[in-house]
Amino acid sequence: MPLSFSPSAADLGAILLTCKLASVTTVVLLLLATPLAWWLAQTRSRWRAAVAAVVALPLVLPPTVLGFYLLVSLGPQGTVGQFMQSLGLGLLPFTFGGLVLGSVVYSLPFAVQPLQHAFEAVGQRPMEVAASLRASPLDAFLTVALPLARPGFVTAAILTFAHTVGEFGVVLMMGGNIPGQTQVVSTQIYAHVEALEYTQAHWLAGAMVVFSFAVLISLNLFNARRTRVVL
């Protein structure tokens, strides 16, 4: 592999787009997953098991299955797609918005589960203490449950970001591989390999390995530091 290689504009664009997609997905997902995880941690509803299973589905389904259903329902013939067109919003497949939606669905368990575990670890007692100190339920949630669940938020954010960076199937199904719009690192590597551009594929693939390793090791270090503080 020649060391004089410099990444092409398309490669840089793909990296930037990947970072943008992962950031937007992480923010959207934390906002959505927080109330959902709180509900899962608190509820005794008989729907809990079913909802938890739906949240975990992206863990076991092939990403192509998710991508396929999203494509069908969001496409011009799909119910959601037709509804969006009737609102004059346009269609989501093969746009950045579509990628964000696909990533949100795909990474949902990676945000919900750490948050749910963090809320469960906080437990009922601090909320009862807050209530005895005149905090309304929303106030107690914002000022006690959220700060105490902070480690869960850090874990959820890191996992969501990293998992979104690593997605391929959903992106390919939902986004195609349009440079500047839906071409992310994973699909760009695929395109390079298809075109037999192994050098470029090596650079991007290697960068992904380094990135993923860095993410995992920082997560481990974060968790280890937390354990020490607790002890």
Place this chain on the structure above:
Amino acid sequence: MSPGNNRIRCALPLASFDLQVDLALPQRGITAVFGASGSGKTTLLRCVAGLQRPHDALVQIAGQLWQDDQQEIFLPTWQRPLGYVFQEASLFDHLDVRGNLQYGLQRAGGTADRAALDAVIELLGLERLLPRRAHQLSGGERQRVAIARALATQPKLLLLDEPLASLDHARRQEILPWLERLRDELHIPMLYVTHAADEVARMADTLVVLKEGQVAAFGPVAEVLTRIDTPIVLGDDVSALLDGVLEERDERWKLVRARFAGGSLWLRDTGLALGQHVRLRILARDVSIATEPAQHSSIQNSIACTVRAVASDAHPSQVLVQLDCGGVLLLARITARAADALGLVVGKAVWAQVKSVALVQ
């Protein structure tokens, strides 16, 4: 019901029995809720706080109605002006001591102010702990902060759920004086759940005995403790409480004499000033009975009294004798054979020989 009344009525079916309680709390002072584990003490406290929803309850504190299920009135916990101290340390880990103390203060609105917090910090001696985090405090310090945090909201009722249960003996001795100070200086009622007889003896003004969710006894602590018709599960700790004043000091033998309504008792001199009001505890097993004053005995404290009642004890070989000394009640635990030999019948004049007196406060 007159304003200012405190009434707690609560009915709730639990796993193995029904909680059924109806109490009129005094305006101030500590009401100890005493009973074995699983007798419904904590559940009662949670119902009063609104943390648990009983089937039918009426909670009125300082004339304010917090809950009346018959009128469909229910204030959620956060709208009830109460303080709650939980059994285990319950400080917020994400805040320092100051932040914990201010949490309630900031939310209590008009009823609490900075001066109240400063007074509580002073009362519980917390000044030097303010910048610390919960995990940097000892168990006793944590409970003191938790109590201060509850008090900073200037509650109308303070609920304490075995606040000392998670502490070892030394930490307990460290925090008890602070609790006594609260009892003496605050003008609010406190409900104090405990299963420790020594805490009851030392702290309580009023005693509620819970047995399988029912009130087995309720009244002034000295009266309830010396009742022998409703046996109270104190086991070896059956005792009487006397309130007295220190009157005389024997410098040579390091003793002080405490005078109470029915006589005097000599006890170990712990350095308290003469004139000090004290509470004394006499265990039933430390009292023996003689029909005439003992001449040659190691027991120094001998009090004239009359037999008020004799009741069977847990073991058939023993009886509990209730003695009246000038209106103050004492208990003696003796063998049934001795009671028979001495001819102990109600009204008989006897001498109570007190082997040991504990100064509980």
